[in-house]
Amino acid sequence: MSQPENPDARRPTTADTTGPANVRMPDSVEAGAMNHAIFRVARLHRMLAGQLLRRVGLHPSQELVMMQLWDRGPQRQTDLVRFLGSDAATMTRTIRRLENAGFVRRRPSTTDKRVTIVEPTAASNALRNEVEQVWMDLETSVTEGMTPAQQAEAIEVLDLIEKSLARATSQDI
Amino acid sequence: MSQPENPDARRPTTADTTGPANVRMPDSVEAGAMNHAIFRVARLHRMLAGQLLRRVGLHPSQELVMMQLWDRGPQRQTDLVRFLGSDAATMTRTIRRLENAGFVRRRPSTTDKRVTIVEPTAASNALRNEVEQVWMDLETSVTEGMTPAQQAEAIEVLDLIEKSLARATSQDI
DNA sequence: AGCCATTTACTGTTCGAACAAGTACATCCC
DNA sequence: GGGATGTACTTGTTCGAACAGTAAATGGCT
Numbered sequence: 001m002s003q004p005e006n007p008d009a010r011r012p013t014t015a016d017t018t019g020p021a022n023v024r025m026p027d028s029v030e031a032g033a034m035n036h037a038i039f040r041v042a043r044l045h046r047m048l049a050g051q052l053l054r055r056v057g058l059h060p061s062q063e064l065v066m067m068q069l070w071d072r073g074p075q076r077q078t079d080l081v082r083f084l085g086s087d088a089a090t091m092t093r094t095i096r097r098l099e100n101a102g103f104v105r106r107r108p109s110t111t112d113k114r115v116t117i118v119e120p121t122a123a124s125n126a127l128r129n130e131v132e133q134v135w136m137d138l139e140t141s142v143t144e145g146m147t148p149a150q151q152a153e154a155i156e157v158l159d160l161i162e163k164s165l166a167r168a169t170s171q172d173i
Numbered sequence: 174m175s176q177p178e179n180p181d182a183r184r185p186t187t188a189d190t191t192g193p194a195n196v197r198m199p200d201s202v203e204a205g206a207m208n209h210a211i212f213r214v215a216r217l218h219r220m221l222a223g224q225l226l227r228r229v230g231l232h233p234s235q236e237l238v239m240m241q242l243w244d245r246g247p248q249r250q251t252d253l254v255r256f257l258g259s260d261a262a263t264m265t266r267t268i269r270r271l272e273n274a275g276f277v278r279r280r281p282s283t284t285d286k287r288v289t290i291v292e293p294t295a296a297s298n299a300l301r302n303e304v305e306q307v308w309m310d311l312e313t314s315v316t317e318g319m320t321p322a323q324q325a326e327a328i329e330v331l332d333l334i335e336k337s338l339a340r341a342t343s344q345d346i
Numbered sequence: 347a348g349c350c351a352t353t354t355a356c357t358g359t360t361c362g363a364a365c366a367a368g369t370a371c372a373t374c375c376c
Numbered sequence: 377g378g379g380a381t382g383t384a385c386t387t388g389t390t391c392g393a394a395c396a397g398t399a400a401a402t403g404g405c406t
Contacts, residue, residue: 031305032312034324035218035330039237042215043258044338045208050394051342059361060393064212078384085216090363091385097361112386114371129207132204137206141341142334150333153206157327158210161315168314169224220351223364232391251354263393265356270391287354287401 025156038161047100056130062098063131067121069104072126074119076109102125222311229303234259235271235303239293242277243301247292254339262303276300 009038016155050060059083069075081091095118096103103124109115142152184322206300223233233256241256254264268291271277274299282288324341 008260032308033328034331035222036337038214038218038315039329040258041211041331041335041338042218043210044342046393048338049208049343056397061362063225070400075385076185081384086362087364088385089365094362096175106273112372112384116385129224135205135208140210142207142337145337145340146333150330153326154330154334155206155210157323157330158207158214160211160319160323161327162217162317163211163256164315165221166212167318169217169221221362227365234392249354254354259392259395261355262357263391264396267392285354285402289355 001068045138045142048141049125049134052137053131056127057101058127059097062094063134065091065094065098066103066124066131067135069118069120070124071130072165074117076115077118078115079116195219208251218311218315221314222307225307226304226308229300229307231304232270235307236263236307238267238271239276239297239300239304240308242293243289243297247290249288250291251288326337 029165047058051062053060056063065080068080072079077088077091077095080090080095081118084091095104095106099106103121105119105121106116107119109117146154199322210231219233222236226233226236229236237255237257237313241253244251250264250268251260257264268277268279272279276294278292278294279289280292319327
């Protein structure tokens, strides 16, 4: 299919790269390559994280909350929201589920009656090693196909993308 | 920065690269740098996409369905599932919402009574340019802080990560 | 022909993500 | 002091993501 031989002279096949943004893309193949790449990586990473977390009985994002609590100790929900980058409403429910699961306890702050302090329970310590193992497995899954140099490059690239996105998000255009 | 002159012979400062995987990480700073980087990029990208899509009245992921339909024409839900990489249950509901919004129509296949064919409506064509504009804005937001060389590098790195993740996901470990 | 695994789509359910709206408390400023 | 403003958290709601279970149709295999 797709005519293997055509004598036509100009073919923008492999790399025109200098996409002038006005000329129509040759095919619809490459309109937004970066978006597609990010979407696919994000989806696969989320899927794999979900599969690994399932074994330890956590849902995606709950592990981030627990890791933050284990690392930094008891703190306000707002602090967790800032860390997760999520919103307060989501955090309220996530915390409630973690509380019901017995991994987290909540107590009101004495100094500021608006805030509730969230802290990891002793029972949660049993989880900690498992979650850290999951985290390392996930990291390994990403990096095992890459040379150390490629890994370093990847981090740089991701940081660069993050900066771009952060700027665009704050601007809100 | 980074001490232009130092007489010391071996310094693993910038690129020791050969990360031995056994030695403990010096701080807890760098345990899962790749994971964190991917999470942050994924979150920001999703957030920005959501903000942009909101203006055209679509929810995240609906635009991917519509783009697939515009590009490839009427097709079965299973094909859309394969494209989105999501699952059939999610697709059923997404399609229903797009149908209620008037962007999509469903008709039963005559040859296979199990399948329903999904096709974009004429009304959806009004959306198409807007969605493509959103898609380009999103792409621009990611790439505008990067040189063309960095963009090419980013695509390579993301493809590499995707391959690693795809392998890990299929293995299911 | 008849059985059976597979495919296709749907529903039920739980959970995170996000927006909106509302309550309780805190702080600032007049 | 008292109103205006801001912060911390909660609830309501819609939507995607994912797992489980179901039902119908298909196709292969004996």
